[in-house]
Amino acid sequence: MEHEGSTSDGPLLTTVELSKYYPIRRSFLSRSPVRFVRAVDKVSIELPRKKTTAVVGESGSGKTTLAMTMILAILPTSGKIFFEGREITSKKGQNSKELYRNMQMVFQDPDSSLDPRFRIKDLIAEPLRGLLHLNEQAISDQVNESLEAVGLSQEQSVRRPAQLSGGQKQRVAIARAIATKPKLVVLDEPTSALDASVQAQMLKLLLKLQNTYELSYMLITHNIAVAHYLSDIIAVMYTGNLVEYGPTKTVLRKPRHPYTITLISSTPIPNPLVRNLLKTEIRGEVPSAINPPSGCRFHPRCPFAEKRCSEEVPPLREISPGHYVACHFVDKTG
Numbered sequence: 640m641e642h643e644g645s646t647s648d649g650p651l652l653t654t655v656e657l658s659k660y661y662p663i664r665r666s667f668l669s670r671s672p673v674r675f676v677r678a679v680d681k682v683s684i685e686l687p688r689k690k691t692t693a694v695v696g697e698s699g700s701g702k703t704t705l706a707m708t709m710i711l712a713i714l715p716t717s718g719k720i721f722f723e724g725r726e727i728t729s730k731k732g733q734n735s736k737e738l739y740r741n742m743q744m745v746f747q748d749p750d751s752s753l754d755p756r757f758r759i760k761d762l763i764a765e766p767l768r769g770l771l772h773l774n775e776q777a778i779s780d781q782v783n784e785s786l787e788a789v790g791l792s793q794e795q796s797v798r799r800p801a802q803l804s805g806g807q808k809q810r811v812a813i814a815r816a817i818a819t820k821p822k823l824v825v826l827d828e829p830t831s832a833l834d835a836s837v838q839a840q841m842l843k844l845l846l847k848l849q850n851t852y853e854l855s856y857m858l859i860t861h862n863i864a865v866a867h868y869l870s871d872i873i874a875v876m877y878t879g880n881l882v883e884y885g886p887t888k889t890v891l892r893k894p895r896h897p898y899t900i901t902l903i904s905s906t907p908i909p910n911p912l913v914r915n916l917l918k919t920e921i922r923g924e925v926p927s928a929i930n931p932p933s934g935c936r937f938h939p940r941c942p943f944a945e946k947r948c949s950e951e952v953p954p955l956r957e958i959s960p961g962h963y964v965a966c967h968f969v970d971k972t973g
């Protein structure tokens with residue numbers, strides 16, 4: 640995937656071999672880190688402009704860490720990040736307020752992201768005060784615009800989070816994220832804490848806001864139906880690695896990495912060989928990101944694994960336009 644150039648039609652954000660390792664300390668007394676959790680390991684990915692990239696994968700596969708590292712909420716261990724073609728990896732020489740106003744995040748649980756002591760309108764004003772040089776009138780106007788955009792009333796804006804429903808609180812979190820007029824919004828499981836009836840409204844709202852404000856979304860979800868509804872691109876993570884990336888329709892209709900095939904198990908699989916092999920359920924547990932399997936990390940569980948799989952890391956290869964798969968034997972799933 641190319642990352643050069645800062646043309647306005649290039650990708651919004653690109654990572655090159657981005658890694659985040661968390662040190663595990665031996666004990667409270669020993670300060671020397673001995674081992675690492677390889678939460679994100681050499682992920683190269685592009686987020687296109689004004690589109691939604693869904694990141695899917697089991698719990699612990701590194702989705703949240705990837706997102707937080709991409710937007711520099713946590714610093715990477717190695718690798719590079721480009722925003723609109725400019726490298727931002729080590730914010731040096733950057734206007735970091737300008738960068739942060741452009742990259743916002745909505746978390747799964749609004750109760751942990753919204754300070755219960757503040758009124759709704761002050762919660763929405765907070766990033767505006769911190770990141771933009773606006774006068775009080777401009778802040779108030781922007782708060783009102785954001786409230787209206789997410790469907791909250793003036794009367795609700797003077798309440799505190801505890802006085803709102805779960806869905807209303809998530810609307811506040813979204814209003815906060817869009818208030819600075821960002822280019823990228825990361826949505827980390829934005830609807831999974833909500834009732835099913837509220838989820839559908841929230842997905843519609845997210846689509847509407849994307850159109851109004853020309854937002855690029857990075858949508859983290861374990862719900863394939865949500866990814867199907869909202870996303871243009873799907874990226875599949877497995878223990879810190881990106882194993883498949885491509886247009887949502889292609890990946891859902893014809894997943895090619897054996898792990899993606901099992902993840903999207905409800906997808907009809909036309910190839911009878913693949914279907915039968917995958918009937919033998921995927922063996923074993925998700926491997927640990929502390930000591931991941933050699934070669935292809937999926938090899939202990941993969942029905943197609945051969946000797947080479949435990950020896951060589953499969954690179955992400957383009958198998959059709961825009962569709963990338965990291966598997967030595969991708970032909971077997973064709």
Ligand SMILES: Nc1ncnc2c1ncn2[C@@H]1O[C@H](COP(=O)(O)OP(=O)(O)O)[C@@H](O)[C@H]1O
Pocket residue numbers: 661676677678696697698699700701702703704705928
């Ligand atoms: N702050 C942290 N310190 C140590 N390990 C972490 C930290 N955050 C996440 N991890 C570990 O990194 C891996 C990826 O976690 P995470 O990015 O939260 O995955 P996901 O969002 O896909 O569930 C997991 O093994 C998790 O335990």
Ligand code: SF4
Pocket residue numbers: 896897898935936937938939941942943944945948953965966967968969
């Ligand atoms: S590289 Fe080997 S182990 Fe990994 S997914 Fe492909 S066939 Fe399975």
Ligand SMILES: [Mg+2]
Pocket residue numbers: 702703704
């Ligand atoms: Mg997560």
